[in-house]
Amino acid sequence: MGALALGYAAPLPWPGKNDLMAHLVGRGLGVLGIALLFWAGWTLHRHRTTFLPDKAATHLVTDGPYRFRRNPIYIADILILFGLAEITQNIWFVILAAPFALLVTWxxxxxxxxxxEDQFGDAYRDYKARTRRWI
Structure with a gap:
């Protein structure tokens, strides 16, 4: 929402090329983000644990996209922001991705x-030791 508002209040020129390859890459990142979001959500659903970050997890999920990164949903969010940037030609989506990443982490x-760690103890610590956070 902030990127849209800034795009109107303080528009910046789009730095990319307006060609087919740029459109394919930018939109491809967005589609990849949507696919990753659904894969991560489906994986959580299969394990009957919550998708919502403010709810207590009932299972430690380490398969699906979670075998590669501990926070694939947030990776998906960033990819979707990049796709939105290309679709809207609004560079603020890209600029605000970094503060978004910092705030989400914190x-x-x-x-x-x-x-x-409180919920799953050593099992989570082992998973954490072998799987990167999200970047």
């Missing part, structure tokens, strides 16, 4: 990690 991921 406000969501770190508290989630504390919760998962």
């Amino acid at each position: 406000l969501a991921i770190l508290p989630e990690e504390r919760h998962l």
Whole structure:
């Protein structure tokens, strides 16, 4: 929402090329983000645990996209922002992706990690040791 508002209030020129390859790459990132979001959500659903970050997890999920990164949903969010940037030609989506990543790490991921460590103990610590966070 902030990127849309900034696009109107303080528009910046689109730095990319307006060609087919740029459109395919930018939109491809967005589609990849949507696919990753659905894969991560489906994986959580299969394990009957919550998708919502403010709810307690009932299972430690380490398969699906979670075998590669501990926070695939947030990776998906960033990819979707990049896709939105290309679709709208609004560079603010890209610029605001970095503060979004920092805020998500601080406000969501770190508290989630504390919760998962309390909830699952050594199993989570082992998973955490072998699987990168999200970047």
